[in-house]
Amino acid sequence: MLVTGLASLFAGDFSGMIPEPTSTTAVATNAGYAKLLAELGVGSLAVGIALVVLIPYLRKLITDKAETLPAETLATVVPVA
Numbered sequence: 001m002l003v004t005g006l007a008s009l010f011a012g013d014f015s016g017m018i019p020e021p022t023s024t025t026a027v028a029t030n031a032g033y034a035k036l037l038a039e040l041g042v043g044s045l046a047v048g049i050a051l052v053v054l055i056p057y058l059r060k061l062i063t064d065k066a067e068t069l070p071a072e073t074l075a076t077v078v079p080v081a
Helices: 002-017 027-063
Strands: none
Touching: 002 027
């Protein structure tokens, strides 16, 4: 649900960035669309590069096991009646 909600918010923001056509030809809006798509592409590349850089750190977080204490340091609990 979080993903679809965020996607909806981003879609609303990006659709607001698209320029309103001032004339009836597509040539008038080509520059605006080209700029918007270039910004989206650069943003996607930046996020992709950041994730590739974070792979070793994330893998370490996922695969690290909890440290276990040696049996000698564990105290035996004896119930008292």
